[in-house]
Amino acid sequence: MNSIISFLVTYNQFLLAQIQKLLVFIAKHIPLKPDKEPQSPAYQKFTVDRLPIIKKPETLNFILLLDDYRAKHGKDLKPVKPHDGRCVPPDTVCHRCGAPHNYLYDNNGGRGQFLCKVCGLRFNKDKTDFKIGALVCPYCGNILVKKKDRKHFNIHKCVNTKCSFYLNSLNKLS
Structure with a gap:
């Protein structure tokens, strides 16, 4: 019985030595993680x-802006007088301050761009990207x-x- 136990102990030591050699081989020759990411x-x-x-976008109130203008300059901001028959449609309002069509210029001759006299915003009536x-x-x-x-x-x-x-x-x- 002593010979079997001593044989098993020496065999276990042999197996542990083999496992140690395999771990050293794996650590040297097989990379577990790539060194760096592919650069291509x-x-x-x-x-x-x-x-x-x-x-x-900052939202403003045109009534407060008109009051600020009156306090700063001592007079009211006059509505826009359209030239050459370029009237702004009555349903158009400024996207930023909500000024009515009376305070909007037709900025590029009927091609859709408007300029607000109150807040200075240039916008297109058809595009609603400003609200996003x-x-x-x-x-x-x-x-x-x-x-x-x-x-x-x-x-x-x-x-x-x-x-x-x-x-x-x-x-x-x-």
Whole structure:
């Protein structure tokens, strides 16, 4: 019985030595994690950047703005007198301050752009994008431009050539 126990103990020591050799071999020759991520853009087909900052448009009250103008200048702000028959439709109001059509200029001769005399906003009557807000680049603070329109999402891009994210991405490519 002593010979069987001594044989099993020596056999266990032999197996432990073999396991130790295998662990050393695995540690030297088989990497468990890659050293670095693949740098080629072909392997980075889908990357998600930091979320843009949503800049809410400030809403103003045209009555308060008219009162401020009266207090500052000592007279009322006069309504717009249309020239050359370019009248603003009566149902048009300013998107930012809510000024009626009496205080709106037809800014580009009947092609849809208006200028508010009270708050100075240029807007298009047909576009309601002003109420959504602007998407701002989280790296440089410029407004993002919509480049592509997909079925469930839109792709926006920062067009600033001095944006830190753009410059870092450009350096990674070359």
